[in-house]
Amino acid sequence: MTKPKYLLFTGCVIPYRLSSYEISARKVLAKLDVELVEMPEYNCCGYPMDVVNHDLMLTLAARNLCVAEKMGLPILTLCNGCFCSLNETNKILKEDKKQREKINGYLKEVDMEFKGTTEVKHLIYVLSEDVGFEKIKNTVTKPLSNIRVAQHSGCHVLRPKKYVARDDPENPTTLKNLIKLTGAECLDYMDETECCGNPIIGVNEDVPFNMAKEKLEHVRAVGAQALITVCPFCHIMFDLNQPRIERAFNEKFNLPVLHYPQLLGLAMGFTPEELALNELRVKPTELLNLMKRGE
Amino acid sequence: MTEEKEYVPPVIKAEELDPKFKYKMSKEHGAEKVMVCFQCGTCTADCPIARFSEFYRPRRIARMVQLGLKDRLLLDGALWLCSSCFTCVDHCPQGVEIAGIVRVLRNMTVEDKNLLPLVYKELATNLMKTGFVYEIPDSRLQKRVEQGLPPLPKPNMKDVLKIFEVTGSARLLEKVQTIAKVESK
Numbered sequence: 001m002t003k004p005k006y007l008l009f010t011g012c013v014i015p016y017r018l019s020s021y022e023i024s025a026r027k028v029l030a031k032l033d034v035e036l037v038e039m040p041e042y043n044c045c046g047y048p049m050d051v052v053n054h055d056l057m058l059t060l061a062a063r064n065l066c067v068a069e070k071m072g073l074p075i076l077t078l079c080n081g082c083f084c085s086l087n088e089t090n091k092i093l094k095e096d097k098k099q100r101e102k103i104n105g106y107l108k109e110v111d112m113e114f115k116g117t118t119e120v121k122h123l124i125y126v127l128s129e130d131v132g133f134e135k136i137k138n139t140v141t142k143p144l145s146n147i148r149v150a151q152h153s154g155c156h157v158l159r160p161k162k163y164v165a166r167d168d169p170e171n172p173t174t175l176k177n178l179i180k181l182t183g184a185e186c187l188d189y190m191d192e193t194e195c196c197g198n199p200i201i202g203v204n205e206d207v208p209f210n211m212a213k214e215k216l217e218h219v220r221a222v223g224a225q226a227l228i229t230v231c232p233f234c235h236i237m238f239d240l241n242q243p244r245i246e247r248a249f250n251e252k253f254n255l256p257v258l259h260y261p262q263l264l265g266l267a268m269g270f271t272p273e274e275l276a277l278n279e280l281r282v283k284p285t286e287l288l289n290l291m292k293r294g295e
Numbered sequence: 296m297t298e299e300k301e302y303v304p305p306v307i308k309a310e311e312l313d314p315k316f317k318y319k320m321s322k323e324h325g326a327e328k329v330m331v332c333f334q335c336g337t338c339t340a341d342c343p344i345a346r347f348s349e350f351y352r353p354r355r356i357a358r359m360v361q362l363g364l365k366d367r368l369l370l371d372g373a374l375w376l377c378s379s380c381f382t383c384v385d386h387c388p389q390g391v392e393i394a395g396i397v398r399v400l401r402n403m404t405v406e407d408k409n410l411l412p413l414v415y416k417e418l419a420t421n422l423m424k425t426g427f428v429y430e431i432p433d434s435r436l437q438k439r440v441e442q443g444l445p446p447l448p449k450p451n452m453k454d455v456l457k458i459f460e461v462t463g464s465a466r467l468l469e470k471v472q473t474i475a476k477v478e479s480k
Contacts, residue, residue, distance in 0.1 A: 012427035015435065015447050023442060043426040043450040048418045049464070051375075051401045052411065054324060056464040063454060092324075099324065109461045110454040159381035160392070169385055195343050195380035202414030203375045203477045210347040276442070 004130045006076035006121070007039040007068050009086070011232075014078055017240075018232045020276035024261035025078055025123060027275060031139055031268055032131050037073060039064075045077075047085035058099070059106045061089035065120075066112040074119040076126050080231035083122040084156035088163045090120050122157050124230050124260070125166055128174050136181045140267045143183025146294035147287065149263070150187045150224035151175045152215065152238070154231035155195050169193060178260060179228055182267035186228075190218040196237040212237050213245050216253045226256045226287050228263055235259060239281045256284035266291065307364065316363035325395025332357040332391045338383035344376050348479040351376045353383050353393045360396060369404045372477040375412050405467050413473040420468075423459055426450020 014022050029036060046060030064086060068075050077083040093100045094116040104113055121129075127136060158169035167174045172193065179186040194215060197208025216238065219227050229235045239257035246252055257280065265275040277284055320326045338353035339345050345352055351373045359368050368374065374397060383393040405411050418428040425431070427450065436447060459465040 010447070012429050012431075015439065016427070016429040016431050019439065019442060019444065022444060026444070038445050038448065040448050041451045041454075042448055043455050044422050044428050048415065048428050049422065050379075050398055051415055052405055052419060053462055053464045053467060054398065054402055055462045056458065059458045059462055060455070063458065106458060106461045110451075110457050112454075155378075155380040155382075160384045160394075193382075195378050195382070197343070197378060199378040199380075200344070200376055203412045203474075204479050207344055207347045207376060207479045208378075211343055 003033050003035050004126070005035040005037060005073060006126065007071060007073045008036045009039055009042060009045070009064065009075050009077045009082055011077065011079040011082040012044050013081075013232045013236075018235060018259075018279075020262070020279040021078055021232055021235065021259040024259055024265050024270075024275040027270055028261045028264050028268060029126075032127075032135060034126065034131060036076070037071070039067065039071075039075070042067060045079075045082040045085045046089070047081040050085070055102070055106065057085060058089050058092070058103050061085045062093060062103050062107060062114050063110065063112060065090055065093075065118055066107065066114055068118040069115055072117075074121060076121055076123065078123050078230075078232070080122065080154045080156035081233060083120065084163075087120040087122075090116075090118065091163050122230070124153070124157060124174050124178060127178055133177065133181060136178070136264070140182060140264075141269045142267055142291075144263070144267050144291055144294065145183040147225050147290055148185040148187055148223060149179060149226045149228050149258075150189050150192075150219045150222065151179055151228045152192070152196065152234055154229065154234045155193075157230065158193070175228070175230060175260065179263065182263055184263065184267075187222045187224050189222045189224070191215070196234040198233040198237040201237070201241075208237065209241075209245055209248055212241065213249050213251065216242070216245065216251075216255060219255060220253060224255070225290065226258050226263075226284065228258055228260050230260045242282050254282060256280060256282045256287050258284065307362070311364060311367070313363035313365050316365045317361050320360050320396070320399060323399040325392050326360075326399040328389065328391045329357060329360050329396055331389045332361065332387075333389060334358060335388060337386050337388060338391075338393045341382050341386050343380060343382070344378055344479075348373070348376055351479065353377075353397075356397060356400070357391060357393060360400075365403075368400055369408050370410075372474065374400055374404065375474070375477045376479060405471060409467075409471050410474055411468075411471040412477065413475050416468065416471060416473050419464075423456060423465070423468075426452055426455050
């Protein structure tokens with residue numbers, strides 16, 4: 001079988017403040033024989049500019065897609081936001097002739113043309129569809145059988161259904177199944193598919209803090225020892241902002257939030273240092289002790 | 296002595312309505328189906344923002360578009376509270392893309408009212424300066440090397456700036472007034 005090969009699209013926020021996600025993702029993908037090619041000359045995916053001008057978002061995204069088309073490779077994103085704008089733009093421009101002509105008009109100014117020959121995949125779909133559960137299972141050497149976690153997939157790997165068209169947004173199972181491969185138990189909790197709130201934190205803190213606090217309460221209520229995410233924005237909301245949420249509501253959660261590849265990496269036998277677990281705001285000390293006891 | 300204010304009931308005056316607004320909206324990508332909204336309220340019932348805001352109501356936004364209350368919509372800060380989770384889009388029994396409508400209205404606010412929350416202006420400024428929406432400090436780039444990560448690619452700034460120019464975005468961003476924060480209660 002040929003090695004799956006992708007262009008890695010890190011986006012902006014991961015290199016800005018969440019290298020731990022990139023480090024751990026690169027480690028586990030290498031272990032799974034996935035080849036990552038460094039994507040040249042990419043720019044912001046366009047997502048944050050959709051509020052300013054829809055054409056700007058589409059054209060910034062399409063420029064990245066054109067780079068991938070030239071390289072003849074599909075794009076792998078780690079961020080839900082990047083997946084949303086790149087995947088949506090790819091589908092819109094493939095299916096809607098009018099939009100494609102308009103955006104190609106802009107792209108002509110930078111000597112590019114969208115042809116519709118590339119694909120955009122988020123990490124969880126690369127793992128579940130292209131690598132496959134069997135292969136992942138075979139790399140698990142230290143099953144995390146005595147820990148219980150909960151997952152938060154985040155909105156944009158699931159919605160809107162018509163553009164993502166993969167997992168069921170009402171009852172998503174992809175990330176849950178990926179977690180189960182590590183040997184950890186994945187617990188259900190109330191309102192699993194609810195948004196983290198991060199996208200509006202720049203204009204209003206009150207609503208996102210309430211949303212994230214409620215999610216942390218629901219996760220705590222079922223006895224999860226960690227929360228697993230696959231999006232840097234969700235991660236920031238639950239990990240980096242957790243102490244602020246605790247202060248705002250006079251609560252104590254102390255719930256470690258791990259990027260999925262960190263969890264998988266631990267089950268593959270990588271050390272916490274190799275997976276940059278020390279970069280988490282909420283220290284997973286107790287969780288790591290539990291894992292050690294399970295060995 | 297306190298002056299008594301004359302009570303003004305919250306009524307909509309006919310002169311505020313722009314009957315052509317809904318047709319204009321229907322031509323915009325993402326807002327095509329606004330006229331078939333029959334006000335069932337599924338969007339509002341399932342909206343996570345509406346649960347924690349006293350006035351963000353997606354159903355109301357759809358109705359205001361149908362009535363043609365353009366100015367009220369565009370000058371209402373509530374527009375900026377949507378987190379684009381797309382739950383309303385997936386749940387609408389009529390296939391109305393409320394989040395798409397909100398996005399069209401936000402774009403119109405920038406274009407017609409020259410208003411934009413400060414955070415997006417900052418992200419845009421960074422993007423036009425570095426190709427990324429955050430200005431990644433040199434210490435971060437250095438740390439990448441220490442952590443064994445490959446160097447970040449240099450975005451093609453000529454292309455990025457050209458895209459801002461040809462889509463008219465550079466002109467829009469130049470003249471916007473910024474809104475610092477938006478209330479939710």
